[in-house]
Amino acid sequence: MTTVSTNIDEKLRKILKAMETHLSHNKRSNLTFLSRLTQYSLSTASAQIVMVIYTIFVARNLGPEAFGKFAGNYALVGFSIFFVSWGMDTWLLQNPKSLTEPRIWSGLVSRIKARLGIVWGICLFVIAPLIRRNLFEPGLILICVIDVLCDSILVTHLSALNIEKRFNSMSFLIISSRILRLTSALIVVFILKESSPIHFAFARTSATIIGLLFAIYLVKLKFSFQNPAKDLKIMNESFPYAVSELLVLVYLQADVVLVSLLSGSSAAGVYSPASSLVNALFIIPNSIFLIILPILSRQFISLPEKLYHSIRGINLGFLGLGIILAISTFLLGGWVIRLILTDQYIVSSALVKILSPLLFFKSLCFGWAAFIVAVGWQRQRLIPQAISAGVNVVANLIIIPRIGVPGVATAYIASEAVLALGYAGLVIMWFIQNNKTREKPK
Numbered sequence: 001m002t003t004v005s006t007n008i009d010e011k012l013r014k015i016l017k018a019m020e021t022h023l024s025h026n027k028r029s030n031l032t033f034l035s036r037l038t039q040y041s042l043s044t045a046s047a048q049i050v051m052v053i054y055t056i057f058v059a060r061n062l063g064p065e066a067f068g069k070f071a072g073n074y075a076l077v078g079f080s081i082f083f084v085s086w087g088m089d090t091w092l093l094q095n096p097k098s099l100t101e102p103r104i105w106s107g108l109v110s111r112i113k114a115r116l117g118i119v120w121g122i123c124l125f126v127i128a129p130l131i132r133r134n135l136f137e138p139g140l141i142l143i144c145v146i147d148v149l150c151d152s153i154l155v156t157h158l159s160a161l162n163i164e165k166r167f168n169s170m171s172f173l174i175i176s177s178r179i180l181r182l183t184s185a186l187i188v189v190f191i192l193k194e195s196s197p198i199h200f201a202f203a204r205t206s207a208t209i210i211g212l213l214f215a216i217y218l219v220k221l222k223f224s225f226q227n228p229a230k231d232l233k234i235m236n237e238s239f240p241y242a243v244s245e246l247l248v249l250v251y252l253q254a255d256v257v258l259v260s261l262l263s264g265s266s267a268a269g270v271y272s273p274a275s276s277l278v279n280a281l282f283i284i285p286n287s288i289f290l291i292i293l294p295i296l297s298r299q300f301i302s303l304p305e306k307l308y309h310s311i312r313g314i315n316l317g318f319l320g321l322g323i324i325l326a327i328s329t330f331l332l333g334g335w336v337i338r339l340i341l342t343d344q345y346i347v348s349s350a351l352v353k354i355l356s357p358l359l360f361f362k363s364l365c366f367g368w369a370a371f372i373v374a375v376g377w378q379r380q381r382l383i384p385q386a387i388s389a390g391v392n393v394v395a396n397l398i399i400i401p402r403i404g405v406p407g408v409a410t411a412y413i414a415s416e417a418v419l420a421l422g423y424a425g426l427v428i429m430w431f432i433q434n435n436k437t438r439e440k441p442k
Contacts, residue, residue: 043171044287047178048280054182055276056340059269061185061195064344068269070197071276072135072260075268077144079249079257080124084116085152087241088234092159093293094373095237096301099163106160107221110153112231117149135260140198147205150212157215163294169218177211240378247385250392255408258396271405273341274351275412277333278358281325285318285366296374307374315367322363330356347405354409361416368423375430384422391415 059067088109092098098105124145128136154177161170184203188194235242256275260268292314299307333356334349341348372381392415399407 040167040171040287040291043175044283047174048283050175050178050182052277052280054178054185055273055280056337057182057185057189058200059273059345060341061189062197062200062269064266064269066195066197066269067272068260068266069135069140070200071256071272072268073137073140073144073197073201074148075256075260075272076128076136077124077141077148079254080120081148081152082242082246082249083120084113084149085155085242085245086112086116086235086238087243087245088112088238089155089159090241090245090293090373091234091238092156093162093290094297094378099294099298102160102163103220103222106156106163106219107223108230108234109159110156110221111223112234113149113153113156115231117152121145121149132261137198140201143198143201143205147201147208150205150208154208154212154215157212157219157221159290160219160221162290167291173211173215173218176214177208180207180210183207240382243382244378244385247382247389250389254389254393255396255412258393258400259405259408267405270345270347271351271408273337273345274333274348274355274409277337277352278329278355281329281359282362284325285321285363288318288321289366289370292370293373296370300374300376307371311371314370315364318363318367322360325359325363326356329359351405351409354406355412357413358416361413361420364420365416365423368420368427372423372426372430377426377430380426381423384419384426387422388415388419391418 058070062070092102092106092109095105121142125138125142128141129138154173158170158173161167161173181204184207185200188199188203192199256268256272259271296307296310299310330353333352337345337349337352369381372378392411395411395414396408399411
């Protein structure tokens, strides 16, 4: 009896020791993840602060009319870049093959982007001036095309680093590329003594190219010449992400493009600083989304039960982040614009307050989107995105001629609220279906 008791005690001690070791390992892993996530989030937030300073500096030196032209050209080019990126960067973070061999698959995506980019650039160079030549000048459009294409390829390099969990290199690339842009603007004003949209665009493009060269050196993607069928297969698999990216661009860029076309460059020059400030802060929840997506995707493949627990804490975190960002922007955003851009942008300072709730809805959307993509519901995600984009465009077409710029901000918030409700509905629907599936064997 004593021997049996001793054996039981020994087994219990081993079990408890194993549990203690497992919990200790999990605790260290969680702390490491939180540390890396905090580091990356801080670096992306710092990079966006630099970009806000860049935007404000360029806006102040150009004035509303010229800055409207600068912002309008970048809005059009940025809006159409989805033809090149095709959702492939998000596809990389979810595809099981790229999760195991990120450099090979990211190299394939970069090569596809380069090929598509040439065709896209030529088309935009020819077509854009025909839409409105006094706004979309051929030279300015061409420079913007090179800039945005190089930045898109840079994002693919960042995706590879993300999968490999090389967060230090990611942080370096993000911050350095944005500092280079600000430096380029300073050179234009204080050394070249110039102040025109094309000079700022050329300097920004040069900075982006240097940033891409840094990325090529750090990441060292593996490029290979594959059968064109391989490229088509990748594009086919990433098609749902391409549609999603298009819809995201609609409610991120359509407002500036429509204001430029319907109300002119002066109205765009007033609206753009406010929307740029708010959109710049989207990078904070977006950076967290990009970090957790491959992690959640792996959990769904191997440890689905752990995914259910992870998503609860993640969504609470996004909820708190959204509240903090919205309140901070409402209280401080307008003051920052008035302080730096002076009274000629006083309308922009009022628009920031109107736009501040976007940060709350956007944070919620990123949290729910991470779960939706991880469980393989990307196609279902397109439904609320399409509805939201439709609300955005239709509302803007109705409101801009009647109310003008303030109405654009209201339409933007309404479309984002619709998107948040749609995402929430998808998450609830998935859990209902999943619970029913798990209950059937019983």
